[in-house]
Amino acid sequence: MANNLTQLHHSLAAQTAAAADISAQLNQSRKQASLLSLSAKNLSVIAVRIGQEAAGLKVLSLFYDEFAQKSIKVSNKINQLSANIAANSVKRWRSELFQQKVEQVLCSQPQHSQDLLVRKLQLRQHSCLQLKQQTDTACQTLEGYLEELLTFMQSMQVIAINARVEAGNLPLHKAQLDDLSEKIDITTRSILDNVHACQHRMKDIK
Amino acid sequence: MKIVELYKNKQHSWVMLGRDETKPDKIIDTNQYLISHHEQAILLDPGGIELFAPMLEALVKILPLEQIKHLFASHQDPDIISSLGLWDQVLDGAKLHSPWLWEGFIRHFGMEHTKFAPIPDEGGSLNLLGLELQFIPAHYLHSSGNFNVYDPKAKILFSGDLGAALEPIDSPLFVEDFNSHISKMEYFHQRWMPSEIAKQDWIKRVRELDIEMMCPQHGRIFRGDKVTQFLDWFEQLPVGIANQTSTELDSKR
Ligand SMILES: [Fe+2]
Numbered sequence: 506m507a508n509n510l511t512q513l514h515h516s517l518a519a520q521t522a523a524a525a526d527i528s529a530q531l532n533q534s535r536k537q538a539s540l541l542s543l544s545a546k547n548l549s550v551i552a553v554r555i556g557q558e559a560a561g562l563k564v565l566s567l568f569y570d571e572f573a574q575k576s577i578k579v580s581n582k583i584n585q586l587s588a589n590i591a592a593n594s595v596k597r598w599r600s601e602l603f604q605q606k607v608e609q610v611l612c613s614q615p616q617h618s619q620d621l622l623v624r625k626l627q628l629r630q631h632s633c634l635q636l637k638q639q640t641d642t643a644c645q646t647l648e649g650y651l652e653e654l655l656t657f658m659q660s661m662q663v664i665a666i667n668a669r670v671e672a673g674n675l676p677l678h679k680a681q682l683d684d685l686s687e688k689i690d691i692t693t694r695s696i697l698d699n700v701h702a703c704q705h706r707m708k709d710i711k
Numbered sequence: 712m713k714i715v716e717l718y719k720n721k722q723h724s725w726v727m728l729g730r731d732e733t734k735p736d737k738i739i740d741t742n743q744y745l746i747s748h749h750e751q752a753i754l755l756d757p758g759g760i761e762l763f764a765p766m767l768e769a770l771v772k773i774l775p776l777e778q779i780k781h782l783f784a785s786h787q788d789p790d791i792i793s794s795l796g797l798w799d800q801v802l803d804g805a806k807l808h809s810p811w812l813w814e815g816f817i818r819h820f821g822m823e824h825t826k827f828a829p830i831p832d833e834g835g836s837l838n839l840l841g842l843e844l845q846f847i848p849a850h851y852l853h854s855s856g857n858f859n860v861y862d863p864k865a866k867i868l869f870s871g872d873l874g875a876a877l878e879p880i881d882s883p884l885f886v887e888d889f890n891s892h893i894s895k896m897e898y899f900h901q902r903w904m905p906s907e908i909a910k911q912d913w914i915k916r917v918r919e920l921d922i923e924m925m926c927p928q929h930g931r932i933f934r935g936d937k938v939t940q941f942l943d944w945f946e947q948l949p950v951g952i953a954n955q956t957s958t959e960l961d962s963k964r
C-alpha cells in the first residue's frame with residue numbers, strides 16, 4: 506500500500522509540474538499571439554496604403570487579426586485552467602498524505618480509534634474524489650482549448666499562403682509583404698509547436 | 712515516540728512527546744509538549760511533517776483529539792511547524808498562536824481550517840480554561856520572531872531552541888550533570904543564536920520567572936538548579952560566531 510501511495514504522490518507531483526509547464530508554454534504562446542495581432546495590423550496598414558489594388562489583402566488582414574485575438578483569449582483560458590489543475594494536485598497531495606498518516610495510526614492503534622479521526626478520514630477521501638473529478642473535467646476542457654488553438658493556427662497558415670499569392674500580384678510591394686508573411690509564418694509555427702508539446706504533456710496530467 | 716508526564720496536578724498536566732525511534736536518521740530530533748487544563752489542551756511546537764503520524768499515534772492514547780483547541784509555534788522553522796498542513800485537517804477550527812511576523816510564511820505549510828492568532832512582539836497570554844499561559848519574547852534566539860511559553864502554576868518554561876542540545880535518539884530526558892552536557896549545547900547556541908543583546912535581554916527576563924523546569928525543543932530538560940546553571944553558562948557564551956575566527960572567539964572568553 507505504501508508503494509501505491511508513493512506512486513500516487515509521484516504522479517501528483519508530475520501532474521503539478523506538467524500543469525505548470527503547460528501554463529508556461531501557453532504564456533509564451535499568448536505573447537506570440539500578440540505579435541501575430543500586431544503583424545496583422547501592419548498588413549492592414551500596408552493594404553490601405555496600396556489602395557484598391559490590395560482589397561483582397563485587406564480582407565485577409567482582418568481574418569488574421571480575428572484569429573490572433575481568439576488565440577490570445579484561448580491561451581489565457583488555458584493558462585487559468587492549468588493553474589487550477591496545479592493547485593488541485595497540491596491540495597490532493599496534502600489530503601492523500603493526511604489519509605496515509607491517519608490510516609497508519611488507525612492500524613497501529615485500533616483500540617484508540619477515535620470517532621474524530623474516522624470522520625476526518627472519510628471527509629478527506631470524499632474531497633479527494635471531488636478534486637479528482639474536478640481535475641478530470643478541467644483536463645477535458647483544456648484539451649478542447651488546445652484543439653481550438655491548433656485549428657486557429659492551421660487557419661492562420663492557410664491565410665498566409667493566400668497572402669503570399671496576393672503579394673505576387675503586387676510586384677511593387679512584394680518584398681515587404683513577403684517579409685511580413687515570413688514573420689507570421691514563423692510565429693504561427695512556433696505556437697503550433699507549443700500546442701503540440703502541451704498536448705504531449707497532457708499525458709502526465711490525466 | 713516516548714510519552715513522559717512532566718507535571719500533573721488534578722486537571723492540569725504537562726506531557727513531553729519525543730525521542731521518536733521511527734524518525735529518519737538525518738532529521739533533527741525534537742521534543743513536543745502538550746499542556747492540558749480541564750478539557751482543553753495546547754500543543755507546543757507540534758513538529759515536522761515526518762513526525763505527524765507518530766505524534767498522532769501518541770496523542771490518541773492521551774486525550775480525545777477534540778480537546779486540542781490550540782497550537783503554538785515558537786517560530787517558523789520546519790522542525791517546529793511543517794506538520795501544520797496535516798494538523799489543519801484533523802483539528803476543527805483550532806487556533807495557532809505564533810509570532811505575527813511569520814504569519815505569511817507559516818501559511819505556506821497549509822492552513823485552511825486553522826485560525827492564526829498573531830502574538831505581538833511584546834508577548835501575550837492565553838487563558839486555557841482558567842490557566843493563564845504567558846508568551847515570553849525570545850526574539851533573535853534564534854529566529855527574529857520567537858516566543859517561549861511560561862506556565863506560572865506548573866513553573867515550567869518551554870524554551871524552544873534555547874537550551875537545545877544535538878544528541879542521539881536514546882539520550883536521557885533530563886540533564887543530570889550540567890558540565891558534561893555543555894559540549895552538546897555549545898556549538899548550537901554559538902552558531903544558531905545571532906545576537907548578544909537579544910541573549911542578555913532574554914536572560915534578564917527569564918531570571919525574573921520562577922522556573923522549576925526548562926523544557927527545550929531539542930535535547931534534555933533542565934530541572935531545579937540546572938536552570939540557573941544554564942542561564943549563567945549562556946550569559947558568558949559568545950554567540951553569532953559564523954564570521955569570527957577562533958582567536959577572536961578565545962579573546963572573548
Ligand atoms: Fe529553530
Ligand SMILES: [Fe+2]
Pocket residue numbers: 788790791871872928929
Ligand atoms: Fe528547533
